[in-house]
Amino acid sequence: MQAKAKLYPKEAARLLREKPGVREAVTGATLHFEEGRKKAYGEMDAEALRERAKRVKDHLLTHLDQYLELAEKRLREKGVQVHWAEGPEEAHRTLREIVARHGVKRAVKAKSMLTEELGVNPLLESLGVEVFETDLGEYLIQLLGEPPSHIVGPAIHLSLPEIQRLFHGRFGTPLDASPEALAAVARKVLREAFLTAELGISGANFLVAETGTLALMENEGNIRLSTSLPKVHVAFVGIEKLLPRLADLALFLPLTARAATGQRLSTYVSLIQGPAKEGEEGPEEVHVVLVDHGRTTLLHDLEAWEVLRCLRCGACLNACPVYRQTGGHPYGYVYSGPIGAVLDPGLLGLEEAYPLPYASTLCGACYEACPVKIPIPKLLLTWRKRAVERGLAPTWERGAIQAFAKVMESPTLYRLFSKALRGLPLPQDLLPLLRAWTEGRGPLKPSPKPFHLLWQELKE
Amino acid sequence: MRVALFITCLADQFYAEAGVATVRLLRALGVEVDFPQEQTCCGQPAFNAGHWKEARSLARRTLGIFQDAEYVVLPSGSCASMVKNHYPELLPGDGEALGLSEKVYELSQFLVRVLGVSQLGKGLSGKRIAYHHGCHALRELGVREEPLLLLENAGAEILPWEAAEECCGFGGLFSVKLPEVSLAMADRKLSTLPEAEVLTSTDAGCLLHLSGRMGKGGRNMRVVPLATLLWEAYAG
Ligand code: SF4
Numbered sequence: 001m002q003a004k005a006k007l008y009p010k011e012a013a014r015l016l017r018e019k020p021g022v023r024e025a026v027t028g029a030t031l032h033f034e035e036g037r038k039k040a041y042g043e044m045d046a047e048a049l050r051e052r053a054k055r056v057k058d059h060l061l062t063h064l065d066q067y068l069e070l071a072e073k074r075l076r077e078k079g080v081q082v083h084w085a086e087g088p089e090e091a092h093r094t095l096r097e098i099v100a101r102h103g104v105k106r107a108v109k110a111k112s113m114l115t116e117e118l119g120v121n122p123l124l125e126s127l128g129v130e131v132f133e134t135d136l137g138e139y140l141i142q143l144l145g146e147p148p149s150h151i152v153g154p155a156i157h158l159s160l161p162e163i164q165r166l167f168h169g170r171f172g173t174p175l176d177a178s179p180e181a182l183a184a185v186a187r188k189v190l191r192e193a194f195l196t197a198e199l200g201i202s203g204a205n206f207l208v209a210e211t212g213t214l215a216l217m218e219n220e221g222n223i224r225l226s227t228s229l230p231k232v233h234v235a236f237v238g239i240e241k242l243l244p245r246l247a248d249l250a251l252f253l254p255l256t257a258r259a260a261t262g263q264r265l266s267t268y269v270s271l272i273q274g275p276a277k278e279g280e281e282g283p284e285e286v287h288v289v290l291v292d293h294g295r296t297t298l299l300h301d302l303e304a305w306e307v308l309r310c311l312r313c314g315a316c317l318n319a320c321p322v323y324r325q326t327g328g329h330p331y332g333y334v335y336s337g338p339i340g341a342v343l344d345p346g347l348l349g350l351e352e353a354y355p356l357p358y359a360s361t362l363c364g365a366c367y368e369a370c371p372v373k374i375p376i377p378k379l380l381l382t383w384r385k386r387a388v389e390r391g392l393a394p395t396w397e398r399g400a401i402q403a404f405a406k407v408m409e410s411p412t413l414y415r416l417f418s419k420a421l422r423g424l425p426l427p428q429d430l431l432p433l434l435r436a437w438t439e440g441r442g443p444l445k446p447s448p449k450p451f452h453l454l455w456q457e458l459k460e
Numbered sequence: 461m462r463v464a465l466f467i468t469c470l471a472d473q474f475y476a477e478a479g480v481a482t483v484r485l486l487r488a489l490g491v492e493v494d495f496p497q498e499q500t501c502c503g504q505p506a507f508n509a510g511h512w513k514e515a516r517s518l519a520r521r522t523l524g525i526f527q528d529a530e531y532v533v534l535p536s537g538s539c540a541s542m543v544k545n546h547y548p549e550l551l552p553g554d555g556e557a558l559g560l561s562e563k564v565y566e567l568s569q570f571l572v573r574v575l576g577v578s579q580l581g582k583g584l585s586g587k588r589i590a591y592h593h594g595c596h597a598l599r600e601l602g603v604r605e606e607p608l609l610l611l612e613n614a615g616a617e618i619l620p621w622e623a624a625e626e627c628c629g630f631g632g633l634f635s636v637k638l639p640e641v642s643l644a645m646a647d648r649k650l651s652t653l654p655e656a657e658v659l660t661s662t663d664a665g666c667l668l669h670l671s672g673r674m675g676k677g678g679r680n681m682r683v684v685p686l687a688t689l690l691w692e693a694y695a696g
Contacts, residue, residue, distance in 0.1 A: 009637070009638055012638065012640060012641050013638075013639075013640040013641075016640045016641065016644055017640070023644060027648065321626055321627045321629065321645050321648070322627075322638075322641055322645070324648070325641050325644040325645060325648070326641065357510075358509075358634070358637055358638065359638065359641075360631070360634070361595065361627050361629060361630065361631025361632075361634045361642075361645075362508060362595070362596075362631065363595035363599070363627035363631070364595055364596075364598075364599035364600060365595075365599070365626075365627065367599070368599060378549075381507075381508070381510070383510075384508070384509060384510030385510045385512050386510075387510055388509070388510040388511050388512070393509070393510065393511075397509065397633070397637070398511075401505070401506050401509060401511045401514055402514065404501075404505065404506065404514075405503075405506055405511075405514035405517065405518060407500075408469065408500040408501040408503070408518055409500070409517060409518065409521060410500075411497065411498050411499075411500060414469075414500045418472075418473060421473060433636050436635075436636035436639050437635060437636055437639075437672075438672075439639065440639055440642070440643040440646075440672070440673065440676065441643075441668075441669060441672025441673050441675075441676060442672045442675050442676055444474070444668070444672075445474070446473050446474055447473065447474060447475065447476035447477065448476075449476060450472045450473055450476050451467045451471065451472045451476040451478075451479035451480065452467070452472055452495075452497070454476055454477075454479065454480055455479070455483075455495045455497075458480060458483050458484075
């Protein structure tokens with residue numbers, strides 16, 4: 001996916017102006033998920049389980065090379081073909097070879113953020129392969145030619161009338177068709193695709209190193225079909241998605257489901273153990289592509305590596321009052337919301353992603369929600385500090401902060417400033433800030449006298 | 461017991477009467493109050509925007525001013541958290557930063573946890589109050605029950621508010637760096653605001669932002685810092 005993270009402030013403002021319906025749809029849906037999460041966390045000792053999950057992930061990440069070796073070994077023992085991809089080019093080469101070898105004309109694809117990151121759909125289309133997204137939300141945005149707006153709910157920004165219009169245009173369904181009727185139409189198209197596709201593509205929620213087991217969570221049942229009906233299954237797995245032991249799934253599957261949607265467990269969990277054996281049904285070939293794409297570099301970044309614990313549950317997006325206003329599109333990259341704001345600078349480089357660490361008020365709701373306790377506010381502050389060190393902050397901001405610091409370092413200047421607030425002209429550097437403030441909120445009304453003067457009257 | 465009052469720059473300039481209320485209240489409870497005259501700003505705006513150099517020098521300055529205090533009390537949750545939680549990050553290995561960190565309290569937190577006061581008076585009898593949880597007070601300092609307890613025990617009715625714990629969208633520089641998003645957040649918060657007599661919170665920034673936005677929308681409500689109400693609770 002081409003990153004447009006630099007445009008965040010403009011795009012956020014534009015979306016709020018031009019598509020107020022998005023704000024309404026996203027707020028409604030995220031509040032619903034957030035309520036579900038809170039309830040689901042409330043049923044267990046969330047604090048203890050989050051802490052445990054964090055530790056398991058930290059152990060995994062600090063021994064990643066060993067677990068990757070083990071995972072590869074176990075996968076091969078099960079007959080899975082393992083590939084390594086440093087970035088999109090290598091991932092593409094692997095996929096191209098598979099497509100050519102099997103003469104693939106059609107592919108069904110389960111929802112996966114990593115494949116968005118790698119640009120798998122455009123590649124397949126360029127190879128003349130017809131791709132069907134099989135997650136209903138993902139299918140909708142594929143029809144619209146849009147990127148996902150949310151890690152878990154890609155079409156969270158759409159309202160029912162918009163979907164009705166979309167299906168009316170595509171499939172001739174009535175403009176007031178019920179959600180069930182619309183789903184039935186999609187199901188018909190997708191069923192046909194499942195039965196005819198030669199290739200199934202998925203991501204993975206987890207890859208268990210101990211046993212070489214791929215774990216996939218979903219609510220629709222389509223992943224199950226994508227990974228078992230076509231004769232070839234390719235799973236793209238970020239190297240940070242590993243878990244040490246099979247037993248860890250007992251912690252991570254329910255915790256992820258609770259965080260993401262407030263469910264105790266997702267409706268379907270697929271545990272994939274390699275291609276079908278003699279007499280079994282299932283794919284003849286299973287490929288796992290282990291993808292780095294910037295993750296190793298991040299892992300060695302002592303101030304930013306914790307972001308790699310992420311399970312892509314989307315809980316931080318649901319909890320984030322900033323994300324709720326716009327959904328994910330203005331963030332300009334696959335990962336949006338709080339996690340995007342700290343992951344994208346690591347994956348894209350801070351220069352590309354500069355404004356994203358500022359897409360937060362540091363309210364901390366994301367940290368509270370995160371099942372693996374990623375200290376997102378702390379990471380935001382780290383990226384902001386680096387942005388300033390690298391000279392990425394705009395001139396007006398630097399000027400204003402320097403002026404501000406100068407004033408605050410000297411009680412004499414501070415007192416002058418205090419007078420200025422009550423009538424005298426203010427320093428130029430602060431004016432754009434004041435304007436930006438007063439436009440939406442009216443004039444600033446300082447107290448008639450500042451407290452430091454009133455104190456004189458209070459002295460005993 | 462002696463307390464050094466850190467009024468913080470926003471309250472000094474925009475909610476001066478909250479400072480007066482804080483002093484009166486603490487004195488009435490038998491606490492001596494100092495106001496070190498050299499104080500200005502804790503450095504939070506610079507820190508949050510990533511300008512650590514400027515933030516550091518303001519933090520060092522503030523440390524120097526308050527290092528000998530027995531307790532430092534602030535009528536602001538986010539500045540209290542800045543001193544308590546972020547000074548030690550900003551100045552790693554600095555013993556004074558850690559020392560100060562242990563002595564810093566937001567006002568209601570100080571009243572309940574240090575003074576052990578939960579009943580100030582009955583001065584708020586029948587008042588219908590909407591309480592906005594400032595994010596840093598709530599999530600960084602863990603101040604959730606203290607303000608509610610003090611207000612309710614003074615006879616106030618805290619109105620249920622769906623978005624009471626949601627960020628108002630102020631966020632310091634955020635409010636001017638991303639003004640459209642900031643205002644959308646305020647509007648969402650205000651759209652669920654109950655019909656109260658007073659809106660209150662620990663933080664001046666949030667209150668300025670919310671009251672300004674409310675005014676733009678033609679809505680009028682008394683908006684005052686928690687300190688002001690706590691003094692009213694005591695004095696009637
Ligand atoms: S950062 Fe935490 S809450 Fe956000 S998607 Fe990742 S695991 Fe979920």
